[in-house]
Amino acid sequence: MIRSIINSRIFLNGSQSIIKTICASRMSTEACSQYKTLKLTVEKPFVYHVQLQRPEKYNAMNQTMWIEIGKCFQELAYNGDCRVIILSGIGKHFTTGIDLMDASKIAAELAEQDDVARRCKILNKMIHLYQDSITSLEKCNKPVIGAIHGACIGGGVDLICATDIRYCTEDAWFQVKEVDIGMAADVGTLQRLPRIIGSASLVNELALTCRKLQAGEAKESGLVSKVFNNVESLLQGAIELGVVIAEKSPVAVQGTKRNLVYSRDHTVQEGLDHIADWNQTMLQSDDFMNATVAQATKSPPPTFSKL
Ligand SMILES: CC/C=C\C=C\CC(=O)SCCNC(=O)CCNC(=O)[C@H](O)C(C)(C)COP(=O)(O)OP(=O)(O)OC[C@H]1O[C@@H](n2cnc3c(N)ncnc32)[C@H](O)[C@@H]1OP(=O)(O)O
Numbered sequence: 001m002i003r004s005i006i007n008s009r010i011f012l013n014g015s016q017s018i019i020k021t022i023c024a025s026r027m028s029t030e031a032c033s034q035y036k037t038l039k040l041t042v043e044k045p046f047v048y049h050v051q052l053q054r055p056e057k058y059n060a061m062n063q064t065m066w067i068e069i070g071k072c073f074q075e076l077a078y079n080g081d082c083r084v085i086i087l088s089g090i091g092k093h094f095t096t097g098i099d100l101m102d103a104s105k106i107a108a109e110l111a112e113q114d115d116v117a118r119r120c121k122i123l124n125k126m127i128h129l130y131q132d133s134i135t136s137l138e139k140c141n142k143p144v145i146g147a148i149h150g151a152c153i154g155g156g157v158d159l160i161c162a163t164d165i166r167y168c169t170e171d172a173w174f175q176v177k178e179v180d181i182g183m184a185a186d187v188g189t190l191q192r193l194p195r196i197i198g199s200a201s202l203v204n205e206l207a208l209t210c211r212k213l214q215a216g217e218a219k220e221s222g223l224v225s226k227v228f229n230n231v232e233s234l235l236q237g238a239i240e241l242g243v244v245i246a247e248k249s250p251v252a253v254q255g256t257k258r259n260l261v262y263s264r265d266h267t268v269q270e271g272l273d274h275i276a277d278w279n280q281t282m283l284q285s286d287d288f289m290n291a292t293v294a295q296a297t298k299s300p301p302p303t304f305s306k307l
Helices: 002-026 063-077 100-111 116-139 155-161 189-196 200-209 215-221 231-246 250-264 268-282 286-296
Strands: 038-044 047-052 084-089 144-148 151-153 165-169 173-175 226-228
Touching (some): 038 063, 038 231, 047 063, 047 231, 063 116, 084 231, 100 116, 151 155, 155 173, 165 215, 165 231, 189 200, 215 226, 226 231, 250 268, 250 286
Parallel strands (some): 047 084, 084 144, 151 173, 165 226
8 A cells, every 4th residue: 555655656756747847947937027017026935926016007907917917827826936925016006996998998899899799799708808817816726815005996806805815904995896887896706705705785785885895894894804004014914924824835725725715616515525536636745744744743844845
């Protein structure tokens, strides 16, 4: 039994190193940093920081930003140097949501089409592109820590609802703003916010009235788990949290995120079946053995190889 586990590990190690070589050449950090609307930095070993970077427009999300968010989180998902990601905004506000000027360009594109089916096709493509951008945070198995200051409006709420942990400053405010611009939110808030905030009444109130939710109420309702005095202490707190997570087994951390997300959307039994399938593989990883031995012998936590 033990021999067969060791043999299968030798086989797996061989194929893993080939895959790692391919990924390392295709998914380098340099490749990740080529963004116009995002700034990507490494704060501490394994702790990456994605910043929305259109401060002159309060980080309004133009089409380039929607596309780059998707690309960035897809790349980080396969970057073994990255174990945890902080998401924040540069400048006065986290983000004021969709770029309203960009949105009006779509209207011009639609106006060129006489037929409803052709117009629908354009809108369908755009909505799915923007949905996929937000969902890329959730599909990325590395935990994402949202660090929010100032305004977080419309598309910003969609974005932070796809993060795993949310911290904010005491001046932060959140606004599900879509109804005020004449639309029903369509890229995640209506699906994810009710699963974050326990009170359906509060979610409905926020989505239907577009009123601002201030930091204190955001904490009280469970939208954020910690409130900081200012941006500096917010980012310091987010980085400290990132370091704690990054020191743990990436097999365990990524498996935990994956299964939390899966279980949110499935029955308890389906979630249990999923984790059983997952762990029948992952319990054979070196991380499990090394971490268990360290705990049992009260040794310092082991270092884990990249994943
Ligand atoms: C498929 C669809 C997917 C997603 C849909 C999402 C829906 C949404 O996101 S709804 C939310 C849309 N956003 C808004 O309604 C907020 C708009 N902004 C504001 O109301 C204000 O900027 C403010 C946040 C109240 C701040 O006001 P103020 O301090 O007076 O600053 P401004 O002068 O207004 O802004 C400075 C500068 O930034 C530009 N800007 C800010 N937000 C946006 C935006 N969302 N889109 C485009 N541009 C924005 C603003 O125009 C100014 O630029 P200048 O070049 O200096 O004029």
